[in-house]
Amino acid sequence: MTDLADLTIARAASGLRTGEFTAADLLEAVMRRATMTEAQLHAYLTLDHEGAATAAEEADRAFAAGQDHGLLQGIPIALKDNMCTRGVETTASSKILSGWVPPYDATAVARLRAAGAVITGKTNMDEFAMGSSTENSAFGETRNPWDTDRVPGGSSGGSAVAVAAGSAFGAFGSDTGGSIRQPAALTGVVGMKPTYGLVSRYGLIAFASSLDQIGPFARTVEDVVLLLEAVAGFDALDSTSIDEPTPGFGDALRTGVEGVRVGVVTELMGEGIDPEVRAAVQATVDRLADAGAAVGEVSLPSSEHALSAYYLIAPAECSSNLARFDGVRYGHRSSIEGTTEDMMSHSRAEGFGPEVIRRILLGTYALSAGYYDAFYGQAQKVRTLVRRDFEEAYADYDVLVSPTSPTTAFPVGERAQDPLAMYLSDVCTIPSNLSGDPSISVPVGVDADGLPVGFQIMAPALGEQVLFQVAAEVERLVDFQDRARLATSDEVKP
Amino acid sequence: MKPGWEAVIGVETHVELSTRSKMFCRCPVDVDAAPNTACCPVCLALPGALPVPNEQAIEDIVKIGLALDCAINERSLFYRKNYFYPDLPKNYQISQYTFPVCEHGSIEIEAEDGPVTVGITRVHMEEDTGKSTHVGDGGGRIHDADHTLLDFNRAGVPLVEIVTEPDLRTPEQARAYGSELQRIVLALGVSDAKLEAGSMRFDVNVSVRRTGDPEFGTRTETKNVNSLRSLQRVVAFEIDRQVELIEAGGSVTQETRHWNEETAQTAAMRSKEESEDYRYFQDPDLLPLEVSEPWRDAILASLPELPADRRARYVEAGADAAAAELLADSRGLSSRFEEAVAAGANARTVAIWLTGDVVAHLRRIDGDIDATVLSGDHLAELSAMVEAGELSSSAAKDVLTATIDGEGSPRDIAEAKDLMQVSDVGEIEVAVDAVLAANADAVAKIADGDMKPMGFLIGQVMRETGGKADPKVVQQLVRAKTQG
Amino acid sequence: MPVDIDIAKVAKLARIALTDDELDQYGHQLEDILEHAERVQALPTEGIEPTSHPMPMVNGFRRDEVGECLDPDSFLSQAPDTRDGQFRVPRILGE
Numbered sequence A: 001m002t003d004l005a006d007l008t009i010a011r012a013a014s015g016l017r018t019g020e021f022t023a024a025d026l027l028e029a030v031m032r033r034a035t036m037t038e039a040q041l042h043a044y045l046t047l048d049h050e051g052a053a054t055a056a057e058e059a060d061r062a063f064a065a066g067q068d069h070g071l072l073q074g075i076p077i078a079l080k081d082n083m084c085t086r087g088v089e090t091t092a093s094s095k096i097l098s099g100w101v102p103p104y105d106a107t108a109v110a111r112l113r114a115a116g117a118v119i120t121g122k123t124n125m126d127e128f129a130m131g132s133s134t135e136n137s138a139f140g141e142t143r144n145p146w147d148t149d150r151v152p153g154g155s156s157g158g159s160a161v162a163v164a165a166g167s168a169f170g171a172f173g174s175d176t177g178g179s180i181r182q183p184a185a186l187t188g189v190v191g192m193k194p195t196y197g198l199v200s201r202y203g204l205i206a207f208a209s210s211l212d213q214i215g216p217f218a219r220t221v222e223d224v225v226l227l228l229e230a231v232a233g234f235d236a237l238d239s240t241s242i243d244e245p246t247p248g249f250g251d252a253l254r255t256g257v258e259g260v261r262v263g264v265v266t267e268l269m270g271e272g273i274d275p276e277v278r279a280a281v282q283a284t285v286d287r288l289a290d291a292g293a294a295v296g297e298v299s300l301p302s303s304e305h306a307l308s309a310y311y312l313i314a315p316a317e318c319s320s321n322l323a324r325f326d327g328v329r330y331g332h333r334s335s336i337e338g339t340t341e342d343m344m345s346h347s348r349a350e351g352f353g354p355e356v357i358r359r360i361l362l363g364t365y366a367l368s369a370g371y372y373d374a375f376y377g378q379a380q381k382v383r384t385l386v387r388r389d390f391e392e393a394y395a396d397y398d399v400l401v402s403p404t405s406p407t408t409a410f411p412v413g414e415r416a417q418d419p420l421a422m423y424l425s426d427v428c429t430i431p432s433n434l435s436g437d438p439s440i441s442v443p444v445g446v447d448a449d450g451l452p453v454g455f456q457i458m459a460p461a462l463g464e465q466v467l468f469q470v471a472a473e474v475e476r477l478v479d480f481q482d483r484a485r486l487a488t489s490d491e492v493k494p
Numbered sequence B: 001m002k003p004g005w006e007a008v009i010g011v012e013t014h015v016e017l018s019t020r021s022k023m024f025c026r027c028p029v030d031v032d033a034a035p036n037t038a039c040c041p042v043c044l045a046l047p048g049a050l051p052v053p054n055e056q057a058i059e060d061i062v063k064i065g066l067a068l069d070c071a072i073n074e075r076s077l078f079y080r081k082n083y084f085y086p087d088l089p090k091n092y093q094i095s096q097y098t099f100p101v102c103e104h105g106s107i108e109i110e111a112e113d114g115p116v117t118v119g120i121t122r123v124h125m126e127e128d129t130g131k132s133t134h135v136g137d138g139g140g141r142i143h144d145a146d147h148t149l150l151d152f153n154r155a156g157v158p159l160v161e162i163v164t165e166p167d168l169r170t171p172e173q174a175r176a177y178g179s180e181l182q183r184i185v186l187a188l189g190v191s192d193a194k195l196e197a198g199s200m201r202f203d204v205n206v207s208v209r210r211t212g213d214p215e216f217g218t219r220t221e222t223k224n225v226n227s228l229r230s231l232q233r234v235v236a237f238e239i240d241r242q243v244e245l246i247e248a249g250g251s252v253t254q255e256t257r258h259w260n261e262e263t264a265q266t267a268a269m270r271s272k273e274e275s276e277d278y279r280y281f282q283d284p285d286l287l288p289l290e291v292s293e294p295w296r297d298a299i300l301a302s303l304p305e306l307p308a309d310r311r312a313r314y315v316e317a318g319a320d321a322a323a324a325e326l327l328a329d330s331r332g333l334s335s336r337f338e339e340a341v342a343a344g345a346n347a348r349t350v351a352i353w354l355t356g357d358v359v360a361h362l363r364r365i366d367g368d369i370d371a372t373v374l375s376g377d378h379l380a381e382l383s384a385m386v387e388a389g390e391l392s393s394s395a396a397k398d399v400l401t402a403t404i405d406g407e408g409s410p411r412d413i414a415e416a417k418d419l420m421q422v423s424d425v426g427e428i429e430v431a432v433d434a435v436l437a438a439n440a441d442a443v444a445k446i447a448d449g450d451m452k453p454m455g456f457l458i459g460q461v462m463r464e465t466g467g468k469a470d471p472k473v474v475q476q477l478v479r480a481k482t483q484g
Numbered sequence C: 001m002p003v004d005i006d007i008a009k010v011a012k013l014a015r016i017a018l019t020d021d022e023l024d025q026y027g028h029q030l031e032d033i034l035e036h037a038e039r040v041q042a043l044p045t046e047g048i049e050p051t052s053h054p055m056p057m058v059n060g061f062r063r064d065e066v067g068e069c070l071d072p073d074s075f076l077s078q079a080p081d082t083r084d085g086q087f088r089v090p091r092i093l094g095e
């Protein structure tokens, strides 16, 4: 018999409506899976048993009363710990916020609650979303369910792992430089970064405001669409949210790729990309061509500078965004005696982990007098060049494709002491953050070690329709059936 | 000012707007509420909260810019000014840097030494900080405080900063500038501009140089000056201090100072070890501001009459300059003045009554004009009676105060008090004839060319008529009858 | 441009109290990262407008309407130190 925890959201949603099972049954299934896997994976920082049970009961009551708030009603969903949840501890995996319980919900969270989703808990992440491995958590790293000696990617590693391991049907994360897509690739699930401004950032603990975007993880493209539709759309609480009606994306899933122009980004298929990853991506491109897509090669010449620009822009914004963590109104306060300035400086030194401190220092320096033009100002201009490259590419192509990550999951500890090597993990994903365009990672195979490979599809701003159209076709063509070892082994089955 | 020296003065003014809600969140602008009861995730800078700009505040700053003859930038940008201070929840202030909303304006002020045009460098939008209370032995002074309490009700209140060019030269000019700016802000209705409450406050930059020196001297900035009188005194003090310092062979240090009202002195604030590095950068949470031409024009069309225009109009109508200023500064006086003039009153007379007798009487009875029944129509009626010779100007003043006291309309009062003048020539002639007949000596002297008794005779006629005869008519008749 | 960082000054500006060893270590790491980042300086960007926001939108205003405030207990209860409904911090100026 199939474990309910392994169902897709779409399948679970229909079962709830036919009375095959209840929301309480679904919750029990994912909580059982969490019980079996958490000791090894540590996907969650907080499992909200009580809140989730209440939400599941409410969903079941709603079904019984004939009320239907949409396809997420009764579906267990996990949230990255940088999304504020009223009444549930939210730390962004930082000691500086340990114990903080937000008095308000992020807009995305409020919309999920209104849709009847059952929030299972808060997932582990790199502290303040700074990292690509989920090793930079103040509360211990998250492991990859395909091989627990390896990282799940990051920073939204916990959300990716919860979905891959079956301790949630879907999850949300945030993507600033690849923090949804890269862990999705490394854990064999679908992860998507929407167009900047499509999902409200209100209540998302900011890392780099001009790059951050909330997005979904799920095991299928269709499920990702369901999750996105529940949270997308204008929010008056976020000035940068796009004030346009959001179309449904579901229709795009069955249209195929006949005539769709697909550009393979040459700069992201060469040096620095693992040969096995490249081969899996190339095989997928060939299948798309066979299915009728018009495939060609396209150059994004500025993309090699995108990484450098990103590692100036993101730290600069973060140095300012994280200034509010000062021990005055919330969070950790140092017990060292002194002036308010001493209190702030020690609270911050004690509360932030090394990667966060590194980026704050880098950003502070890049913005300081005499260096602004050389670093931050120049990086903003490079951002313009990256956008222009994309604009030119989209004149000829409907979507661009590449690997999501240069490598498959790497061993825990391998890059922890080498910031630059870690930063290179994001080389394929960063350009879409700089341009603000939507991008998705779809699993397309495994390497010789049995680790999943992610295929990245990029589309122009608000090009979610064509993005999902191609992603759904890739999913169909590749028919990726592998599941993480921990989600399939006997030790997690009832 | 000491001869041979010249001062160069610039003023930065902060004005809290009186919008309903704060600049970037929906909390009420209510600084008197119990501490921390007008706060939300945004103005407390809780993790994840985002700013959304208040459209009314942008409209208000555009009004200020237009009133100060500024160019309104079609596109302006919000920046973050980064510095750590406990009353600043985000540890950065949302402000503007390059591309403020308004630039390149000017304002004409009247100082004792004549009119001065003061350049306005920029007018930009920002947000206020929270309020700190320093607790300790020092009686609320930061220097002796043992700890500090923070109330964030004021955090995020919209704040407009208005920066002048260094065009002011004397303490009086600085005061006149502050005063005129306050009038403009009040006329626009965008702020209560209460200096004592801090909703309008000045930072003043002062330097001195020898007359004729093209170079500016080193300037000091004195912060948070909260009255017009202090503004003038700060400038005067700084000029004297700096001149004395330089003449004694010293030099002025560029520094921030604060004004101590009790000692009437400025003193250097304890300086921070390194100079501030605010790391300004464009706020990624906020979009560029676009004030389109149609929007700008609509705001321009909605501007009320500005104080300078109003004063000019009152002078044009016949008021003298001093009265025009007093009238224009008071909503209560100006509305009655305008009503009276519209009803045909003599503007000059009414202006004198309102700014002299009315103000004096209100002060005596400790009253507010709007709490009295005095209307523009009353003033017009009174003016008409004086013009027609029905009431002497001194009797008019008595009628005026009685009107304010609610005793009735001017005519009713004048009649009830028997103050109406006799202008009927026939009636007065009877009295004149009687007086002349009884004073033949005086009449004879006048006939001989000695005009001295003329006043005596007129006085006698006035007494005969109980003071009600129109003096002009009496004078005419006595002259005619004695000089043939 | 040679990368030369006054890391102690940067740390003070960022309000992070670090030991000398830590300063040293972060200083070296920043220099490595910035050497990499310096490549962006080689790019010809004359006349290129900087991009600070990915979407070409403007204003994003809200109307001047008052909304609900938080119950002070909901945030004061989470503060490290409060007194009389206010947040409390140590003295602001040093001895």
Ligand SMILES: [Zn+2]
Pocket: B022, B025, B026, B027, B038, B039, B040, B041, B042, B043, B044, B156
């Ligand atoms: Zn607020």
